[in-house]
Amino acid sequence: MKIKTRFAPSPTGYLHIGNIRTALYSWLFARKNKGNFILRIENTDFKRSKNSFVKDIFKILQWLNIDWDEEPYFQSKRINRYNDIINNMLKNGTAYKCYCTKKHLKKNKEKQIINGEKIKYNRKCYNNIKNIEKNKNKPYTVRFFIPNNKYITFTDTVRGKITFHNNELEDFIIKRTDGTPTYNFCVVIDDWDMKITHIIRGEEHINNTPKQIHIINSIGAHIPIYTHVSIITDDLGKKISKRDNNINIFKYKEKGYLPDALLNYILLLGWSYGNKEIFSLEEMKKLFNLKNLNKSSSIFNIKKLNWFNKYYLSKLSKKNMINYLKLFCKKRNININNGPKIENLYKIFPNRCNTLNEINNLCYIFYKCPNYQNNNLIKKYLNFKTKIILETFLKKLNNIKIWSIDNINIFLKKISFKLNIIFQKLAMVLRLAITGLENTPPINNVIYLMGKKKIVYHIKKSINFIINNKSIYLIK
Numbered sequence: 001m002k003i004k005t006r007f008a009p010s011p012t013g014y015l016h017i018g019n020i021r022t023a024l025y026s027w028l029f030a031r032k033n034k035g036n037f038i039l040r041i042e043n044t045d046f047k048r049s050k051n052s053f054v055k056d057i058f059k060i061l062q063w064l065n066i067d068w069d070e071e072p073y074f075q076s077k078r079i080n081r082y083n084d085i086i087n088n089m090l091k092n093g094t095a096y097k098c099y100c101t102k103k104h105l106k107k108n109k110e111k112q113i114i115n116g117e118k119i120k121y122n123r124k125c126y127n128n129i130k131n132i133e134k135n136k137n138k139p140y141t142v143r144f145f146i147p148n149n150k151y152i153t154f155t156d157t158v159r160g161k162i163t164f165h166n167n168e169l170e171d172f173i174i175k176r177t178d179g180t181p182t183y184n185f186c187v188v189i190d191d192w193d194m195k196i197t198h199i200i201r202g203e204e205h206i207n208n209t210p211k212q213i214h215i216i217n218s219i220g221a222h223i224p225i226y227t228h229v230s231i232i233t234d235d236l237g238k239k240i241s242k243r244d245n246n247i248n249i250f251k252y253k254e255k256g257y258l259p260d261a262l263l264n265y266i267l268l269l270g271w272s273y274g275n276k277e278i279f280s281l282e283e284m285k286k287l288f289n290l291k292n293l294n295k296s297s298s299i300f301n302i303k304k305l306n307w308f309n310k311y312y313l314s315k316l317s318k319k320n321m322i323n324y325l326k327l328f329c330k331k332r333n334i335n336i337n338n339g340p341k342i343e344n345l346y347k348i349f350p351n352r353c354n355t356l357n358e359i360n361n362l363c364y365i366f367y368k369c370p371n372y373q374n375n376n377l378i379k380k381y382l383n384f385k386t387k388i389i390l391e392t393f394l395k396k397l398n399n400i401k402i403w404s405i406d407n408i409n410i411f412l413k414k415i416s417f418k419l420n421i422i423f424q425k426l427a428m429v430l431r432l433a434i435t436g437l438e439n440t441p442p443i444n445n446v447i448y449l450m451g452k453k454k455i456v457y458h459i460k461k462s463i464n465f466i467i468n469n470k471s472i473y474l475i476k
Contacts, residue, residue, distance in 0.1 A: 003035030004197050010042045011053035014248035018232050021266045026200045027066050028288040039068040044075045060249045064259045082181040094218040098125040098143045099135035120170030142175035152210040157227040157290045164210040184211045192221040203228040230297045256356025261309040269298040306354035328360040339367040340449045348441040370436030386429045394459050409444040433462035
C-alpha cells in the first residue's frame with residue numbers, strides 16, 4: 001500500500017499553529033514512507049471562504065518548505081461529483097430529504113430537553129411520503145440515515161480503540177438548503193477519490209469520525225487509518241483555534257522567526273524523540289513516526305519558541321544574516337552609508353536577540369538619531385544631575401588615541417572612577433543619550449561601531465534636550 005496523506009485547510013481565516021502542526025505531521029509521515037502528500041482546499045463554505053486566505057495558505061507552506069504532490073484540489077470544483085453521490089444515496093435509501101423548518105427543529109429540541117432526552121433529529125421526514133408530497137416544492141436539506149442499534153468502532157493510532165453507539169448519533173445533514181454539501185460528506189468523498197490512506201488531524205475531529213465512517217460504509221469505500229493529535233493551548237489553557245486566536249502564521253515571519261525554528265518547535269508540540277530537541281528537516285523526515293505522538297495536550301510557549309529561534313539565528317551564515325539586515329534597512333528607507341558597515345554589526349547581534357526583528361531594531365540605532373521620548377526612564381537618566389556625566393564624557397573623549405573596543409572600555413571605567421558612579425549607571429546614561437533605548441549591545445561596542453563623530457553629535461543633542469526640558473528628575 002502506497003501511503004498518501006493530505007492537508008485540507010478551509011480558507012475561512014488565517015492558519016494557526018495547530019493547522020501547521022497537522023500539515024507538518026502529515027507531510028513528514030508521507031515523506032518518511034516515500035508516499036504522497038496532497039493539498040486540498042475545503043472551500044464549500046462560500047460565505048466565509050476568501051481567495052486571500054487561499055493565497056496565504058500557499059505562501060505559508062512554501063515559506064515553511066512544506067511541498068505537496070499533484071495539483072492542489074479545490075472542493076468548490078467538485079460540487080457535481082458530490083451531488084451525483086448524494087442523488088445515488090437518495091435512491092438507495094441511505095439518505096433522505098428533510099423539509100423541517102427551523103421552527104420545528106427548535107420545538108423538537110425544547111421538547112427533548114424537557115423530557116431529559118438526548119437532543120437529536122426526530123426523523124419526521126424519514127419515509128414520510130405524505131410530508132414529501134406536501135413539501136416537494138419547498139427548500140430541503142438532505143440527511144444521512146444512521147442505522148439503529150449498531151456500533152461504530154475504529155482504532156486511532158494515538159488513542160487506541162474508540163467505539164460510538166449509533167443511538168448517540170443523529171441523522172446528520174449532508175446537503176444544505178442552498179444546495180452545498182457539508183464538511184462531513186465532502187471530506188469522505190474526497191479522501192475516497194484521492195486514495196488517502198492516513199488521516200492526521202486534531203482530536204476535535206474524533207466526534208466527526210463515526211459519521212464519516214458511516215458514509216464510507218454506505219459507498220463501499222476503504223476506511224483510512226486515523227490519527228487524532230492532542231490540542232494545543234495557550235498559557236491560560238485555552239485551545240488555540242482559527243477563530244479565537246486569529247493570528248496569521250506570516251506574523252511570525254514578520255517578527256523575524258526562521259522557518260526551520262518554527263517547524264522544529266511545532267514538531268515537539270505533541271511528539272518527542274527521547275531527549276532530542278534540535279531537528280533538521282532531514283532528521284524530521286527520517287525520525288518522525290506516529291508511535292511517539294502524545295495523548296496529553298501541549299502548551300504553546302513563546303519563550304521556548306524564542307529559544308529555538310535564537311539557536312537557529314546563531315547558525316545562520318554571515319552572508320545570510322547580512323542579507324537580512326540589508327533588506328530590513330532597505331524596507332525602512334535607512335541609508336546604510338550613514339553609519340557603520342553592516343558587516344561590522346554582524347558579530348554583536350546573534351547571541352543577544354531572539355528574532356531577526358530584534359536584530360533589525362538594534363541595527364536601526366546606528367543609522368538614525370535617538371528619540372528621547374518623555375518617559376520615566378528618560379527623566380531618570382537624562383536630567384541636570386546626569387548632565388555633568390555627559391559633559392565630562394564629551395570633554396575627555398579625545399583622550400582615546402586609538403579607537404578600539406578595549407580602549408573605549410578602559411576610558412569608560414576611568415570616567416566612572418572620576419565621577420564616583422558605578423559603571424552600570426554610567427552605561428545607562430550614555431546608552432539613552434546615544435540610542436534613546438534601554439537595551440542595546442554592550443555600550444563600548446555601540447560607541448566603537450557608531451564612531452566618534454556621531455557619538456559627539458548624539459551627546460551634544462542629549463545635553464541640549466536636558467537644558468530645553470529643564471528636567472527636575474535626579475538620578476538616584
